[in-house]
Amino acid sequence: MNGENIADGAGITGKLADKLLASGADVVTLGNHTYRRPGIGEYLATSDVVIRPANAGAWTPGHGLAVVEARNGVSVAVLNLLGSLFLEVPRSPWEVVDELVDEARRRAPVVVVDFHAEATSEKVAMARWLDGRVTAVVGTHTHVQTSDARVLPGGTAAITDAGMTGPHDSVIGVKAELAIRRMRTRLPVRFEPAEGGVRIEGVVVDCSDDGRASGIEALRIDV
Numbered sequence: 681m682n683g684e685n686i687a688d689g690a691g692i693t694g695k696l697a698d699k700l701l702a703s704g705a706d707v708v709t710l711g712n713h714t715y716r717r718p719g720i721g722e723y724l725a726t727s728d729v730v731i732r733p734a735n736a737g738a739w740t741p742g743h744g745l746a747v748v749e750a751r752n753g754v755s756v757a758v759l760n761l762l763g764s765l766f767l768e769v770p771r772s773p774w775e776v777v778d779e780l781v782d783e784a785r786r787r788a789p790v791v792v793v794d795f796h797a798e799a800t801s802e803k804v805a806m807a808r809w810l811d812g813r814v815t816a817v818v819g820t821h822t823h824v825q826t827s828d829a830r831v832l833p834g835g836t837a838a839i840t841d842a843g844m845t846g847p848h849d850s851v852i853g854v855k856a857e858l859a860i861r862r863m864r865t866r867l868p869v870r871f872e873p874a875e876g877g878v879r880i881e882g883v884v885v886d887c888s889d890d891g892r893a894s895g896i897e898a899l900r901i902d903v
């Protein structure tokens with residue numbers, strides 16, 4: 681699960697991360713809002729399963745790779761990376777991804793990459809670059825589920841954006857009138873999370889124990 685905006689729409693707290701884990705998430709990934717909430721750095725420094733982007737900088741607390749066990753005993757590695765187009769990143773994901781994928785594959789046959797990035801082109805390019813080396817490249821950050829869930833020729837499942845679990849009667853989760861006011865007036869407006877149209881969105885990836893994907897389905901569930 682990507683949990684970077686679980687704390688009222690911006691960031692995450694240790695308490696909320698624990699809640700996500702207790703609700704059934706095996707690994708929680710984050711993104712560009714990782715360090716918005718006080719105390720989260722200390723939490724991430726000691727957590728093996730709540731991870732921040734691996735290219736978030738050498739001195740930021742936390743880990744960028746988690747390895748957990750699936751219900752059938754197969755090891756699953758989860759990698760979190762930030763895109764470099766239109767986002768500020770201390771290191772380009774392209775500089776670090778190959779080494780990280782090698783490390784993940786040494787530790788687990790199934791490798792899932794959460795590529796938290798703004799540009800569709802960068803997310804499509806990363807999926808193509810990793811095709812055949814990882815099980816899935818799942819895009820996050822843009823909140824709008826894309827219609828390109830597919831398995832690439834090398835056996836890597838990919839989607840540009842898994843979508844958003846949250847209030848869809850909104851501007852990507854924010855009360856629409858506040859987001860529009862900030863855009864129109866260019867004045868500072870305090871964002872508040874919206875409430876209506878709550879949907880669960882995500883993807884289900886089918887794969888074999890050797891990590892090769894055979895299917896991917898985008899999910900959209902009204903609640």
Ligand SMILES: [Fe+2]
Pocket residue numbers: 684711712713796820821822
């Ligand atoms: Fe984000």
